[in-house]
Amino acid sequence: MTTKPILETTDLCKYFPVKADGKSATLKAVDQANLKIYPGKTLGLVGESGSGKSTIGFTMVQLHEPTSGRILYEGKQVAGLKGRDLKAFRRHVQMIFQDPYSSLDPRQVLKTIVERPLIINSKLNAAERLDKVVDILKKVGLDADQLYRYPHEFSGGQRQRIAVARALAVNPSLIVCDEPVSALDVSIQAQILNLFKDLQKELNLAYLFISHDLNVVRHISHEVAVIYMGVIVEISPTDELYEKPAHPYTKALLDSMPGLAGRDNKLRLVGEIGSPIDPPVGCRLASRCPVAQEKCSQVTPELREISPGHKVACILA
Amino acid sequence: MRENQDFLKLENVHVNFHLRAGVLPAVQGANLIMKRGDTLGIVGESGSGKSVMSKEIIRLNPSPPAKTEGKVIFEGIDMVSLTNRQLYGIRGAKISMIFQEPMTSLNPVFTIGTQMAAGLRTHLKLSKVEAVERSAEMLDKVGIPSAGERLRQYPHEFSGGMRQRVMIAMALSCDPTLLIADEPTTALDVTIQDQILELLADSVKNRDMSMILISHDLYVVADTCDSIIVMYAGRQVETGPTREVFQNPAHPYTQGLKDSQPAISGVRAEYLKPIKGMVPNMLAVPEGCAFHPRCQYAEEICRKEVPTLQNRGSNRSIACHVM
Numbered sequence: 039m040t041t042k043p044i045l046e047t048t049d050l051c052k053y054f055p056v057k058a059d060g061k062s063a064t065l066k067a068v069d070q071a072n073l074k075i076y077p078g079k080t081l082g083l084v085g086e087s088g089s090g091k092s093t094i095g096f097t098m099v100q101l102h103e104p105t106s107g108r109i110l111y112e113g114k115q116v117a118g119l120k121g122r123d124l125k126a127f128r129r130h131v132q133m134i135f136q137d138p139y140s141s142l143d144p145r146q147v148l149k150t151i152v153e154r155p156l157i158i159n160s161k162l163n164a165a166e167r168l169d170k171v172v173d174i175l176k177k178v179g180l181d182a183d184q185l186y187r188y189p190h191e192f193s194g195g196q197r198q199r200i201a202v203a204r205a206l207a208v209n210p211s212l213i214v215c216d217e218p219v220s221a222l223d224v225s226i227q228a229q230i231l232n233l234f235k236d237l238q239k240e241l242n243l244a245y246l247f248i249s250h251d252l253n254v255v256r257h258i259s260h261e262v263a264v265i266y267m268g269v270i271v272e273i274s275p276t277d278e279l280y281e282k283p284a285h286p287y288t289k290a291l292l293d294s295m296p297g298l299a300g301r302d303n304k305l306r307l308v309g310e311i312g313s314p315i316d317p318p319v320g321c322r323l324a325s326r327c328p329v330a331q332e333k334c335s336q337v338t339p340e341l342r343e344i345s346p347g348h349k350v351a352c353i354l355a
Numbered sequence: 356m357r358e359n360q361d362f363l364k365l366e367n368v369h370v371n372f373h374l375r376a377g378v379l380p381a382v383q384g385a386n387l388i389m390k391r392g393d394t395l396g397i398v399g400e401s402g403s404g405k406s407v408m409s410k411e412i413i414r415l416n417p418s419p420p421a422k423t424e425g426k427v428i429f430e431g432i433d434m435v436s437l438t439n440r441q442l443y444g445i446r447g448a449k450i451s452m453i454f455q456e457p458m459t460s461l462n463p464v465f466t467i468g469t470q471m472a473a474g475l476r477t478h479l480k481l482s483k484v485e486a487v488e489r490s491a492e493m494l495d496k497v498g499i500p501s502a503g504e505r506l507r508q509y510p511h512e513f514s515g516g517m518r519q520r521v522m523i524a525m526a527l528s529c530d531p532t533l534l535i536a537d538e539p540t541t542a543l544d545v546t547i548q549d550q551i552l553e554l555l556a557d558s559v560k561n562r563d564m565s566m567i568l569i570s571h572d573l574y575v576v577a578d579t580c581d582s583i584i585v586m587y588a589g590r591q592v593e594t595g596p597t598r599e600v601f602q603n604p605a606h607p608y609t610q611g612l613k614d615s616q617p618a619i620s621g622v623r624a625e626y627l628k629p630i631k632g633m634v635p636n637m638l639a640v641p642e643g644c645a646f647h648p649r650c651q652y653a654e655e656i657c658r659k660e661v662p663t664l665q666n667r668g669s670n671r672s673i674a675c676h677v678m
């Protein structure tokens with residue numbers, strides 16, 4: 039692809055200082071993440087709880103400050119931006135959160151929720167803002183006659199549409215979506231996913247789509263990155279990831295999907311996810327990996343390309 | 356031999372919640388027959404009534420505001436006629452239940468050991484020492500290493516997956532004949548979910564136990580249950596052997612559920628086929644067939660008359676005027 043990424047991270051790290059057993063330690067939530075998101079395309083980010091996927095999302099939108107590494111928006115460093123520059127960045131990159139019940143201010147009516155980003159970050163007057171709000175609401179499938187309703191008067195699916203409307207208000211080029219459909223009923227999930235696709239086509243929106251749900255990620259992403267214990271272990275174009283997963287963790291994730299009864303040779307991980315506090319040297323999956331060898335706990339694997347666009351961090355792949 | 360006796364039977368069960376805002380018809384006309392050793396999956400979205408119906412089997416719905424009609428017969432005994440004291444002897448002993456949120460099912464201020472022993476000492480009348488031994492055995496059986504140490508720990512020292520294993524251990528410890536699992540893996544990661552579902556399936560096989568598994572996820576039920584009931588707005592809309600219902604859904608809602616889930620393999624559709632509209636407010640259920648406002652096949656009769664579950668041959672039933 040000769041297109042330049044709209045947002046990319048280089049060796050992005052986010053560490054948190056913690057106290058473990060009475061001593062100071064470091065929780066390495068995200069370690070050396072190298073991701074590229076292209077304009078108008080979706081990068082899926084898949085991982086289980088505690089993998090660091092949400093932390094990457096928050097760090098990309100500057101809700102966390104990275105510990106080290108770079109985040110480049112259209113080639114320009116954005117980590118550590120403040121004030122007016124940060125505001126300008128926010129016009130381009132927005133976020134949608136997982137819980138439609140806690141991500142909307144319960145004391146603001148629909149109009150205020152969607153209008154507020156415009157008040158903060160645009161030069162429109164009141165009448166122009168109202169026009170824009172009504173226009174966006176139509177795009178996301180909400181009625182203009184609900185402008186003065188409160189969040190609690192809407193269903194989960196509708197609230198998530200409100201969150202999308204809010205994110206769209208400033209015409210961003212990229213939206214970071216943190217598990218946007220996990221809290222919704224299956225039949226509503228499908229509606230919201232279709233909406234995401236429509237908006238992407240109409241507005242040339244890029245998405246970082248964070249989820250633990252492999253089906254959903256497969257449906258919506260052009261490329262998928264798999265993360266385990268803060269480390270990106272595989273990146274690939276979607277079809278190839280699901281048909282030819284290379285990393286044992288990806289294989290185990292796919293094999294553990296329900297609906298595959300009767301499949302032999304399922305790759306099973308032993309035990310549970312390790313602690314990201316002062317993690318051991320070498321591959322972080324080593325202690326759980328059924329095909330691990332001694333080298334795996336000694337050498338930290340780097341992401342390397344095994345076929346065009348398909349990278350894996352595993353010395354055995 | 357008791358094999359041919361109906362193990363669990365629900366006959367025309369209605370559960371209505373009498374609330375200030377009105378009467379909520381949580382479960383309407385529920386019928387169910389299970390034989391010993393059967394595994395039954397109940398699938399539905401929010402408001403379908405799946406949890407209320409399952410809880411009714413051990414009369415866990417608080418009454419008031421719940422009012423139950425109909426018969427719930429377990430191993431020949433009419434559950435609705437039992438006193439609290441008699442129910443006490445059945446819950447945890449003959450029928451066990453595990454819930455969705457392992458954190459809130461365990462008491463945070465008591466050790467795991469104390470909580471596990473409570474059931475054992477009450478139902479099996481074990482001594483303290485025997486209870487500790489059996490608890491450790493059970494933890495071991497559900498795959499928790501260093502069981503002895505773990506018994507002295509508190510719930511917050513366990514991860515979500517491990518807490519659910521503890522719940523399963525507790526539920527199985529008194530050798531129940533029926534296990535009701537209400538969304539046991541929804542709050543867990545997919546790799547842990549796989550381990551837990553396998554554990555449940557093994558337990559059913561090794562203990563000649565029956566299981567009711569409740570989930571919103573068709574695929575989870577497809578893997579683990581022999582038969583399935585699909586519920587919508589308090590009513591059963593389709594029942595039958597799981598594999599068949601899954602491969603050839605008959606009711607428009609079941610078909611809709613299947614179509615709205617993105618597939619893990621096969622062709623990647625451009626757009627999903629969601630079911631239009633939303634699950635109804637249970638205090639204002641549509642007249643006639645509750646699904647009609649969302650159904651592409653709805654006809655005049657659907658708006659007026661509630662369809663009843665009709666047998667369509669080879670153990671399959673659906674409640675639909677059109678299909």
